[in-house]
Amino acid sequence: MIMDTIIEVKGLKKYFKTPSGICHAVDGVDLSIERGKTVGIVGESGCGKSTLGRTMIHLTESTEGSIVFNGEDITRVGKAKLKELREKMQIIFQDPFSSLNPRMTAYETIEEPLRISKRFGKKEIAERTVALMRLVGIDKRIENSYPHELDGGRRQRIVIARALALKPELVICDEPVSALDVSIQAQILNLLQDLQENMKLTYVFITHDMSVVRYLSQYICVMYLGQVVEHCPTERLFENPLHPYTKALLSAIPVPDIHMPRKRVVLKGEVTSPINPKPGCRFFARCPHAAEACRRNQGLVEAEKDHFVMCSRLKEIG
Amino acid sequence: MEQNGTYSFLYTEDDESVKKESMFRITMKRLLKNKMAVLGGIILIIIVLASLLAPWISPYDYTYQELYNVNAGPSAEHWLGTDSLGRDILSRLLHGGRNSLTIGIVSTLLSALAGTALGATAGYYGGAYDNVVMRILDVFQAVPSMLLAIAISATLGTGYINCIIALTISGIPGSARMARASCMGVRNQDYIEAAVSINASEPRIIFKHVLMNALAPIFVMATMGVASNILMSASLSFVGLGVQPPEAEWGAMVSAGRNVLRYYPHICISPAIIIMLTVLSINMLGDGLRDALDPRLKQ
Numbered sequence: 254m255i256m257d258t259i260i261e262v263k264g265l266k267k268y269f270k271t272p273s274g275i276c277h278a279v280d281g282v283d284l285s286i287e288r289g290k291t292v293g294i295v296g297e298s299g300c301g302k303s304t305l306g307r308t309m310i311h312l313t314e315s316t317e318g319s320i321v322f323n324g325e326d327i328t329r330v331g332k333a334k335l336k337e338l339r340e341k342m343q344i345i346f347q348d349p350f351s352s353l354n355p356r357m358t359a360y361e362t363i364e365e366p367l368r369i370s371k372r373f374g375k376k377e378i379a380e381r382t383v384a385l386m387r388l389v390g391i392d393k394r395i396e397n398s399y400p401h402e403l404d405g406g407r408r409q410r411i412v413i414a415r416a417l418a419l420k421p422e423l424v425i426c427d428e429p430v431s432a433l434d435v436s437i438q439a440q441i442l443n444l445l446q447d448l449q450e451n452m453k454l455t456y457v458f459i460t461h462d463m464s465v466v467r468y469l470s471q472y473i474c475v476m477y478l479g480q481v482v483e484h485c486p487t488e489r490l491f492e493n494p495l496h497p498y499t500k501a502l503l504s505a506i507p508v509p510d511i512h513m514p515r516k517r518v519v520l521k522g523e524v525t526s527p528i529n530p531k532p533g534c535r536f537f538a539r540c541p542h543a544a545e546a547c548r549r550n551q552g553l554v555e556a557e558k559d560h561f562v563m564c565s566r567l568k569e570i571g
Numbered sequence: 572m573e574q575n576g577t578y579s580f581l582y583t584e585d586d587e588s589v590k591k592e593s594m595f596r597i598t599m600k601r602l603l604k605n606k607m608a609v610l611g612g613i614i615l616i617i618i619v620l621a622s623l624l625a626p627w628i629s630p631y632d633y634t635y636q637e638l639y640n641v642n643a644g645p646s647a648e649h650w651l652g653t654d655s656l657g658r659d660i661l662s663r664l665l666h667g668g669r670n671s672l673t674i675g676i677v678s679t680l681l682s683a684l685a686g687t688a689l690g691a692t693a694g695y696y697g698g699a700y701d702n703v704v705m706r707i708l709d710v711f712q713a714v715p716s717m718l719l720a721i722a723i724s725a726t727l728g729t730g731y732i733n734c735i736i737a738l739t740i741s742g743i744p745g746s747a748r749m750a751r752a753s754c755m756g757v758r759n760q761d762y763i764e765a766a767v768s769i770n771a772s773e774p775r776i777i778f779k780h781v782l783m784n785a786l787a788p789i790f791v792m793a794t795m796g797v798a799s800n801i802l803m804s805a806s807l808s809f810v811g812l813g814v815q816p817p818e819a820e821w822g823a824m825v826s827a828g829r830n831v832l833r834y835y836p837h838i839c840i841s842p843a844i845i846i847m848l849t850v851l852s853i854n855m856l857g858d859g860l861r862d863a864l865d866p867r868l869k870q
Binding site for chain 2: 307310312336339340342343344346347348351352353354355356365366369370412415416418419
């Protein structure tokens with residue numbers, strides 16, 4: 254079967270200069286995503302998953318590496334081409350309270366991308382805006398409401414409508430439900446799934462909620478301090494996690510059954526600082542299996558088919 | 572969308588859409604609910620109208636002197652008395668309003684516009700551009716604004732237009748700084764990033780997304796600026812650099828009356844009260860406008 258790759262990221266790095274040194278927010282990530290699929294990116298806060306998402310669609314400029322989207326390297330294209338490609342890559346933000354302009358009504362926010370693209374006439378913009386509002390389930394009644402008058406779920410629907418206005422192919426979902434009430438989370442997740450089916454969207458789903466990615470994504474990348482430490486199809490990760498960090502992460506998922514015996518892997522210590530990291534395994538300081546071999550730089554190894562892990566002591570750990 | 576119609580499962584009953592009101596009407600409606608703002612507005616309108624109609628409603632010409640009747644207190648002929656040169660104070664107040672108000676309002680508007688343009692772009696772009704702009708403005712701000720205004724009008728020469736120019740220039744650093752700080756706070760919001768991702772042009776982002784949300788403090792600052800510029804123009808006249816006699820100007824009138832304050836306080840008091848009333852009414856109106864312009868406070 255030929256893989257229809259929508260975006261391929263190679264050796265992507267994003268460093269930030271900080272007063273105390275260089276912060277390796279994203280440090281050498283390789284990723285290739287198949288069209289129409291959902292890839293989950295998980296990791297604890299501060300591991301660089303949001304930065305990865307934003308860098309992938311060139312909202313923040315990458316320091317190094319290539320991002321090939323639909324056959325074109327977006328780190329090299331000119332401004333005009335980038336604008337064209339950007340329409341095909343959109344982002345849904347985590348916090349629907351800060352991702353909507355407080356001075357624009359729901360209608361104005363949704364129509365803005367259509368207006369800016371200059372491809373449609375006045376009448377068509379109006380038609381499309383109404384269609385988009387229906388698509389994401391916003392009542393016509395609230396079209397003239399300002400964001401502060403709406404609840405989180407409705408705001409997030411507006412954000413989604415804005416992102417979908419120009420028919421993107423790739424949508425980065427940066428923790429789209431973590432700021433919402435649990436009851437609304439399910440609604441939004443279902444909406445995202447329906448939209449994916451109907452519009453053939455590809456999602457990059459960034460989250461720290463393991464049960465959400467398990468439900469939505471076919472493929473998972475586990476990130477730790479700017480690096481992807483393990484990636485494989487979703488079910489395999491849950492059945493057979495290989496990296497010690499993934500094991501700890503999975504064991505932290507709450508189980509709704511108090512009688513179920515479970516082994517909790519508790520990590521000691523703090524997340525190592527991403528500023529000027531030492532060479533070798535990033536997880537070294539907290540890993541229960543750390544050994545001398547871990548001080549060397551690590552690479553992703555295919556442990557089994559389609560299952561890549563960045564750990565040099567796989568055999569010893571078993 | 573072409574898929575229109577296939578989403579019936581998402582489609583909720585359409586209620587009548589709430590009628591969209593123009594931003595202007597909403598603002599006016601909310602402004603009128605604010606009693607203090609309305610009061611301020613009324614006072615200001617009276618003062619402005621009185622100044623505009625000065626040539627027709629003032630009882631005497633503002634240069635007309637009754638030399639046998641100097642420093643006279645309030646009477647039936649001269650409601651507010653006469654000054655040290657025997658001129659009718661009421662007439663001079665009415666005429667002086669034209670100068671004082673124009674200088675105050677025009678210079679504030681100009682400096683707010685220029686300052687906001689500089690400050691907003693500096694706050695949005697940051698980096699070297701921000702540094703260059705702000706350091707230049709620092710140089711201006713290092714000189715006390717009164718001294719700067721004096722220096723500028725001394726260089727340009729005295730007079731009405733030069734007074735406006737001097738006050739405009741000395742007002743720019745303050746409003747630029749305010750605009751910059753306010754825009755930097757907005758700049759890091761997610762909706763700015765969202766605007767980038769939907770290909771909004773930079774002027775559009777700066778104006779529609781950044782500036783519109785950073786406007787409230789700039790607005791308040793500008794209304795206060797009108798008040799302080801009226802006072803500054805008064806000070807300029809006071810040191811002899813502003814509007815020249817025999818032209819009437821409120822600040823100049825206060826300074827003229829100062830010499831005889833102990834014996835004939837009425838000469839000083841009436842222009843001083845008018846300055847105070849104007850400043851107060853503008854501040855009240857400005858406060859109300861700021862609240863009315865903020866959609867988050869909409870009931």
